[in-house]
Amino acid sequence: AQTVTQSQPEMSVQEAETVTLSCTYDTSESDYYLFWYKQPPSRQMILVIRQEAYKQQNATENRFSVNFQKAAKSFSLKISDSQLGDAAMYFCAYRSAVDSNYQLIWGAGTKLIIKP
């Protein structure tokens, strides 16, 4: 079974600086998808960025980028120019490309604190 591990329960960063959130996963599959979701205090789960395992190029979305290391099974999220609105729980999630239910396997989350 696949597992997702986020080893940092909490991270803090000064506003306008860069922070990296870690995520590792375990799978025997070669084709899968990885996601970072953001959950602000409103509880709404928001997709931040996604990565297809077959793509070597790291995904980027504005200030958010990932460092995808397939061999190491690592998928870290880098947030550049941190803003107060980035304060939230961040969850890493894995999704098989094979399972027909497309179930998401979630990490435990990292709480990101932005210091003004």
Add this chain to the structure above:
Amino acid sequence: NAGVTQTPKFRVLKTGQSMTLLCAQDMNHEYMYWYRQDPGMGLRLIHYSVGEGTTAKGEVPDGYNVSRLKKQNFLLGLESAAPSQTSVYFCASSRHGLAGGSGYLYEQFFGPGTRLTVL
């Protein structure tokens, strides 16, 4: 579009009581999911549905039942609530399969969650 909505937003039950959580989506999605979120843990899948009239068990199905009589609605039932079911419940929906020829997977869209407390 309202996206994914959940009713109610908050609920307090006594042990042994029953209730139904309603999830509705207006995006014509085939797939729908129910998750629970507990402190210090990621979301865990309770049940899911790949289409109208079909349901299947997820990772933690015990104590819950679901129904998908209409494509846009996915109901989660607790027949006899227990304190261990105190949690935040999220519904999600997604389209089936991959977008276009790029292998771009359709994402899951989430509702705002229901906070359930069982005393």
